Amino acid sequence: MTPLLALSVDPWILSFSLITVIVTIWMGFRSAKTSKTAGDFFVAGRSVSVGWNSSAISGEYLSAASFMGVAGMVMSSGYDALWYPVCYACGYLFLLLFIAGPLRRFGAYTIPDFAEGRYDSPLFRKIAVVFVLFIGFFYTMPQMKGAGTTLAYIFPGLPYWVGVALVASVITLNVALGGMKGITLVQAVQYWIKLFAICVPIFVLMSVYGFYGNQLGANAVSLTPAAMQAPAAPGIPSAADAVAPRVGIHRAVLPEKAPADAAWVSPFGPLTTKAAKAAHLTPEESRPYSLLYTYSLIIALVCGTAGLPHILVRFYTNPNGVAAKRTTMWVMILIGVFYVVPPVFGVMGRNLFPDLYSGIGAKGTDKIVLELPRLLNERYAPLGSILSGITCAGAFAAFMSTFSGLLVSMTGALAHDVYGRMLRPQSTSEQRMRMFKFAAVLIGGIAIILGSFVEPLEINFMVGQAFAIAAASYFPLLFMSVWWRGMTMRGAATGMLVGGLCALVAATLTNVSNLALDKGPMGKIFAGCAPMNGFWSHHPLLRILCEQPAIWTVPLAITLMIVVSRLTRKDVPSDVRMKMLVLHAPEQLGLKQEYIQEHQPGH
Amino acid sequence: MPLREVPEVLDAARPLACRDWGFQTDFKRALDGRGVFLKTAILNTPHSAPVKPDIHSEQFLHLLMRRQLKLSIACALCFLLVLLGLPLANYFLPELMATRIGGFTLTWFLLGIGFFPAVWCISFFFIRRSIALENQEVAEVQGGDKLKS
Numbered sequence: 055m056t057p058l059l060a061l062s063v064d065p066w067i068l069s070f071s072l073i074t075v076i077v078t079i080w081m082g083f084r085s086a087k088t089s090k091t092a093g094d095f096f097v098a099g100r101s102v103s104v105g106w107n108s109s110a111i112s113g114e115y116l117s118a119a120s121f122m123g124v125a126g127m128v129m130s131s132g133y134d135a136l137w138y139p140v141c142y143a144c145g146y147l148f149l150l151l152f153i154a155g156p157l158r159r160f161g162a163y164t165i166p167d168f169a170e171g172r173y174d175s176p177l178f179r180k181i182a183v184v185f186v187l188f189i190g191f192f193y194t195m196p197q198m199k200g201a202g203t204t205l206a207y208i209f210p211g212l213p214y215w216v217g218v219a220l221v222a223s224v225i226t227l228n229v230a231l232g233g234m235k236g237i238t239l240v241q242a243v244q245y246w247i248k249l250f251a252i253c254v255p256i257f258v259l260m261s262v263y264g265f266y267g268n269q270l271g272a273n274a275v276s277l278t279p280a281a282m283q284a285p286a287a288p289g290i291p292s293a294a295d296a297v298a299p300r301v302g303i304h305r306a307v308l309p310e311k312a313p314a315d316a317a318w319v320s321p322f323g324p325l326t327t328k329a330a331k332a333a334h335l336t337p338e339e340s341r342p343y344s345l346l347y348t349y350s351l352i353i354a355l356v357c358g359t360a361g362l363p364h365i366l367v368r369f370y371t372n373p374n375g376v377a378a379k380r381t382t383m384w385v386m387i388l389i390g391v392f393y394v395v396p397p398v399f400g401v402m403g404r405n406l407f408p409d410l411y412s413g414i415g416a417k418g419t420d421k422i423v424l425e426l427p428r429l430l431n432e433r434y435a436p437l438g439s440i441l442s443g444i445t446c447a448g449a450f451a452a453f454m455s456t457f458s459g460l461l462v463s464m465t466g467a468l469a470h471d472v473y474g475r476m477l478r479p480q481s482t483s484e485q486r487m488r489m490f491k492f493a494a495v496l497i498g499g500i501a502i503i504l505g506s507f508v509e510p511l512e513i514n515f516m517v518g519q520a521f522a523i524a525a526a527s528y529f530p531l532l533f534m535s536v537w538w539r540g541m542t543m544r545g546a547a548t549g550m551l552v553g554g555l556c557a558l559v560a561a562t563l564t565n566v567s568n569l570a571l572d573k574g575p576m577g578k579i580f581a582g583c584a585p586m587n588g589f590w591s592h593h594p595l596l597r598i599l600c601e602q603p604a605i606w607t608v609p610l611a612i613t614l615m616i617v618v619s620r621l622t623r624k625d626v627p628s629d630v631r632m633k634m635l636v637l638h639a640p641e642q643l644g645l646k647q648e649y650i651q652e653h654q655p656g657h
Numbered sequence: 658m659p660l661r662e663v664p665e666v667l668d669a670a671r672p673l674a675c676r677d678w679g680f681q682t683d684f685k686r687a688l689d690g691r692g693v694f695l696k697t698a699i700l701n702t703p704h705s706a707p708v709k710p711d712i713h714s715e716q717f718l719h720l721l722m723r724r725q726l727k728l729s730i731a732c733a734l735c736f737l738l739v740l741l742g743l744p745l746a747n748y749f750l751p752e753l754m755a756t757r758i759g760g761f762t763l764t765w766f767l768l769g770i771g772f773f774p775a776v777w778c779i780s781f782f783f784i785r786r787s788i789a790l791e792n793q794e795v796a797e798v799q800g801g802d803k804l805k806s
Contacts, residue, residue: 136768144776147736151729151783271760320755321747321764341748348744356740376791379784386780390773397769537726631718638721640791643712643798 062210066436070443071208074247074450075224081240082228104377108384110238111368113245115142115385116392117193117456118200121248121449123514124393126420128400129410130512131325132318134344135400137351138514139393143386145359145521150382153360156536156637158369158378164463165363165528166471172535173543174627179471181547185527185554186363186467190460190497191504192520192561193364196513197460198222198505200453203416203513204446207424214416215506222505225454226498229461230491241459244451245388251448252395255427255441259402262430264303269401272303273315305405312411318404322348329597332590340594346605347598351518354604358521361528364456364463375641399423415509415574424449457501461494468493507579510572511565518602519561526607527554534615536637539630545619553611560603712798724790732783739775743767 117123120142127135160168169175169182198218205217228240260266313324322344329347330340359365372378403410403422406429410419423445431438469490474481481489508516531550534541567587569580590597599606619626627633632645639645711717747754747764754764761769 133762133765133768136765140768140772141740143773144736144740147776147780148733150780151733155787265760267758267760269760270762270765271757319762319765320751321744345744345748349741352740352744376788379787383777383780383784387777390777394770394773537722631713631715634722635712635718638718638725639712640795642791642795645712 063208064439064442066439067208067443067446070440070447071204071450074447075454078240078244078451078454079224079228081243083231104372104380104384106238106242107368107372107377108381108388109242109245111241111365111381111385112388112392113241113243113248113451113455114368114459115365115389115456116245116248116452117517118197118449118453119514119517120389120393120396121252121452122200122203122420122423123196123512123517124396125399125403125423126418127325127512127514128397129403129422130313130400130419132313132323133321134323134325134348135514136397137348138355138518139396141352141355142359143390143393145356146382146386146389148356149360149365150379150386153366153532153536154369154378154382155375157366157532158372158375159639159641160633160637164466164470165366165532166467168535169531169546172627172633173541173546175543176475178543178547180476181551182531183467183471185523185550186471187464188554188558189361189363189520189524189527190464190467191500192523192558193362193517194457194460194501195504195508195511196516196520197453197457198501199416199420199508199511199513199516200449201457202505202509203421204424204449204453206416207421208446214509215502218505219502221450221453222457222498222502225457226461226494229458229465229498230494241455244455247451248448248455249388249392251444251451252392252399252423255445256395256398256402258430258437258441259427260398262433263402263406266398266401268303269398269405270319272305272405273319273401303405306408308404308408309412312404312408326351329590329594329601332587332597333592333594335594343594343598346595347602350598350602350605353608354518354522354525354602357525357529357604357608358523361524361532362521363467363524363528364459366528366532396423399426402426414572418512420513461497461501464497465490465493468497507569507576508565510569510574510576516565519565522561522602522604522607523554523557525604526557526611527551530608530611530615534612538616538619539634540619540623540626541615542619542622542625543627544622544625545615545617548618549611549613549615552614553607556610557603557607560600560607564597564601721794725787728783728786728790732779736776736779739772 120139124135124139127138157168160171165186166179166182170179198221201221202214202217205220206212206214209217260269263269264272312318317323317327322341326344326347327337327340330343335343369378369381372381399422400419403419403426407422407426410417410422410425413419424442427441427445428438430441469486473489473493474486478485527550530553531546534549535546563586566580566583567590569576570582570584571577571587572580590600636645743764754762756763758766
């Protein structure tokens with residue numbers, strides 16, 4: 055490190071971040087001592103209380119996308135980006151309504167376990183495992199971008215990929231030594247770190263620079279003159295009042311690249327009209343496209359939450375189905391409270407720190423959460439650095455916890471399913487533990503490589519894609535398997551594979567064509583894909599369906615499941631009624647034990 | 658647990674496709690208007706020979722799934738109405754949705770803040786009802802058991 059680089063490092067920010075990292079690692083190592091058996095590693099012995107478990111799920115769920123990405127996207131795209139935090143939180147309701155309870159009662163370590171158990175098919179397990187890895191890697195990339203961005207902020211001048219490699223190695227080590235038991239404790243603590251780290255700075259900032267509503271009020275929409283002159287009903291602020299500039303809100307000059315106020319603050323803004331704009335459609339013509347985009351996004355996020363493998367695996371750590379439901383309720387409250395805050399950063403960032411609009415990659419709007427509190431240094435000298443240090447610590451907590459959760463579930467899939475079930479069914483518990491560690495290192499390595507490629511892409515956008523893939527693969531599988539007796543293995547597999555792969559291909563196409571537009575090194579690597587952008591500009595509808603595929607892939611997957619299941623009706627598992635009873639009957643009836651006893655000789 | 662004593666032959670003996678519709682209507686009769694199971698009605702039905710609902714029967718499963726699915730769908734509809742309605746409101750009533758409330762546009766306020774408490778209410782209601790449903794199912798089956806023994 056050059057002396058110049060070392061000088062520009064803010065000691066406050068560095069020390070807060072270091073403390074978070076060290077505490078995380080320390081907790082991991084400490085709990086490594088207490089987790090000995092393979093069961094401890096996979097589902098924490100199934101003995102986690104509702105409070106711990108809901109904090110842990112929330113901690114795992116609030117990723118770099120929530121902590122940094124939402125704020126960055128609200129800043130860059132305005133209103134439309136609000137759908138992300140809202141649907142991240144509300145997707146849990148779907149999980150609760152249709153999937154959480156039954157899945158827990160069925161009792162299996164992972165989704166592939168469920169897939170095999172429900173259809174008595176080891177083949178289906180192999181198919182299902184693939185998607186744990188697909189979704190996992192898509193979800194990993196934005197976490198890596200968050201890590202690279204944060205480290206590039208703490209150490210100005212540090213290359214993006216070094217940050218990615220550093221953070222990924224630390225977490226991989228932690229997971230390889232601690233396993234799930236360690237992770238539950240770490241995740242739970244990290245939720246509270248994140249909540250603290252996002253709330254405290256924003257309340258200080260708001261009390262200095264003006265509150266949420268006032269800040270947003272500064273982005274006045276210029277309404278038509280007629281609307282402005284319309285007399286207001288008493289008690290209701292008229293449009294003219296609202297447009298009148300709010301005193302005391304400081305606004306920096308917006309750079310050219312920033313969207314205009316009107317487009318930013320209203321629905322169907324820059325995010326959803328991008329494809330239509332590229333096709334040179336008029337604003338009127340592009341509105342239906344925007345609506346389509348919005349709906350597709352909503353479907354992806356809501357259904358995707360219910361199909362995230364690294365979240366679902368945690369339901370098995372609840373002691374029973376009632377606890378699983380209570381946990382989901384608490385998770386919704388915990389993440390809902392959190393998600394109100396990041397958009398505030400975006401709104402304030404637009405008014406106070408618009409320079410970021412001109413930055414690209416790790417220097418763009420994705421780092422607004424880290425950068426904004428530093429403004430306070432102008433007035434109350436070290437306070438800005440302290441608060442910025444706190445948000446950095448929160449960002450570390452965010453991508454570290456999510457990445458460890460992902461790593462555990464992907465590693466679990468490799469060690470438990472691929473190795474333990476497919477390659478070496480006779481392997482001893484000890485061999486599996488060794489495999490778990492090896493798989494963690496392998497996946498960590500792949501994550502570093504993938505993470506280095508995605509600097510130009512927005513964090514939140516990439517997470518949205520992971521959700522879209524989950525929505526088209528696991529969500530239909532779980533939803534239909536739980537509620538429809540007529541499903542067959544072939545139906546389930548066809549629907550999941552076709553839907554999931556379509557979403558995967560669509561997301562990849564979008565990403566490579568976006569990367570081809572980059573002005574940095576990635577643009578050169580992906581230059582071959584540049585002609586696709588020409589194609590998109592002539593077919594805005596196709597572009598939207600590719601960027602947000604959920605609106606067609608989810609129905610496609612479900613339809614295929616129904617059609618193929620009907621065609622292969624004779625293959626419906628013979629004991630389907632018993633399986634459904636286990637899924638739906640209250641656990642106190644003891645059907646689960648009965649089911650296991652029945653199956654003992656066969657397995 | 659007395660449940661283990663239930664002969665499992667029943668399950669194998671009853672083919673999946675064969676739906677005993679007559680039995681089911683008896684079960685429907687055993688429900689009052691609010692979907693609450695009436696134990697006395699069961700006791701009186703001629704088919705419920707072992708007195709309690711046979712937990713391995715097609716009817717018990719059907720009833721179980723129907724009640725839970727009904728609750729889930731009702732809550733989901735409530736949620737979807739709000740979730741899918743907001744973009745429509747934005748689309749067709751842009752000026753109303755752009756009304757300013759304390760600096761927020763109406764639609765920003767609804768989406769950025771108002772949405773979360775609404776979802777909490779739905780899930781709170783769901784969890785209470787669904788846990789009550791489960792307890793009731795257990796009570797039905799175990800109540801029957803006690804009578805038997």
